[in-house]
Amino acid sequence: MNEDWRTLTDVDKLIHEPSRLMILTILVSVEKADFVYLQRETGLTRGNLSVHLTKLSEAGYIDIQKTFNGKVPQTICQITDTGKQAFLRYREYLKSVVEKISTSG
Amino acid sequence: MNEDWRTLTDVDKLIHEPSRLMILTILVSVEKADFVYLQRETGLTRGNLSVHLTKLSEAGYIDIQKTFNGKVPQTICQITDTGKQAFLRYREYLKSVVEKISTSG
DNA sequence: ATAAACATGTTTGTGTTGTAAACTTGTTTT
DNA sequence: AAAACAAGTTTACAACACAAACATGTTTAT
Numbered sequence: 001m002n003e004d005w006r007t008l009t010d011v012d013k014l015i016h017e018p019s020r021l022m023i024l025t026i027l028v029s030v031e032k033a034d035f036v037y038l039q040r041e042t043g044l045t046r047g048n049l050s051v052h053l054t055k056l057s058e059a060g061y062i063d064i065q066k067t068f069n070g071k072v073p074q075t076i077c078q079i080t081d082t083g084k085q086a087f088l089r090y091r092e093y094l095k096s097v098v099e100k101i102s103t104s105g
Numbered sequence: 106m107n108e109d110w111r112t113l114t115d116v117d118k119l120i121h122e123p124s125r126l127m128i129l130t131i132l133v134s135v136e137k138a139d140f141v142y143l144q145r146e147t148g149l150t151r152g153n154l155s156v157h158l159t160k161l162s163e164a165g166y167i168d169i170q171k172t173f174n175g176k177v178p179q180t181i182c183q184i185t186d187t188g189k190q191a192f193l194r195y196r197e198y199l200k201s202v203v204e205k206i207s208t209s210g
Numbered sequence: 211a212t213a214a215a216c217a218t219g220t221t222t223g224t225g226t227t228g229t230a231a232a233c234t235t236g237t238t239t240t
Numbered sequence: 241a242a243a244a245c246a247a248g249t250t251t252a253c254a255a256c257a258c259a260a261a262c263a264t265g266t267t268t269a270t
Contacts, residue, residue: 005130006148009123016121017228018114025110025206035247043111048229050249071237073247087206094203101130101196122257140219153258155220171219176266178218216267227256238245 035075
């Protein structure tokens with residue numbers, strides 16, 4: 001019955017990267033967060049956070065608004081519907097993986 | 106309550122690659138498999154399978170014995186204790202991830 | 211016998227990735 | 241004015257995943 005290993009590779013690679021899963025997980029729960037907050041929360045370097053956010057944005061998973069908080073530039077991130085769906089899909093994927101690999105070992 | 110998202114990045118990257126998780130999952134359940142069997146089962150190309158097996162072997166997660174089946178070369182793979190432990194650890198990791206991201210969305 | 215096809219892997223080439231370091235632009239402090 | 245700080249972005253680079261090409265040998269057709 002368990003011969004269905006192949007679907008393990010059926011994964012959203014963008015979210016499969018833990019740093020980005022972390023970002024999306026935060027954005028799913030708060031619905032809005034700025035760059036500084038995300039950096040503190042994730043512990044990522046600014047460079048990496050920047051790259052990951054750009055990637056998520058290009059995929060349409062998040063929206064990025066650039067504004068100013070007084071004179072200080074501010075980058076505000078918000079998950080999109082597409083992003084939320086992708087997140088939920090990935091969560092289901094993970095659950096199915098856990099089940100699949102739990103019959104062994 | 107603030108979850109510790111940061112532990113999401115605490116992952117065995119070698120196993121986090123779905124192709125290799127697939128290979129390990131098979132090897133955990135059968136305890137011994139040759140190259141051809143693995144290729145059929147995983148659907149990977151021979152080239153990729155070769156590279157992944159080498160990588161798993163270099164990490165000490167599997168043992169590879171090269172023999173002959175009659176005149177035909179045969180590569181037999183077997184998971185090691187280290188590999189099995191890593192697999193089980195990864196499984197626990199995945200479970201914890203599912204829990205962590207399930208309180209949101 | 212000799213060429214063609216097959217079998218089992220490995221190596222090479224290529225485009226992508228994740229990460230830290232260096233950089234940019236502007237603001238605040240000294 | 242200079243130095244330090246803040247918020248991001250860009251660059252440099254080693255590692256990666258993958259498929260195509262290669263290598264080595266065996267079997268089948270002619």
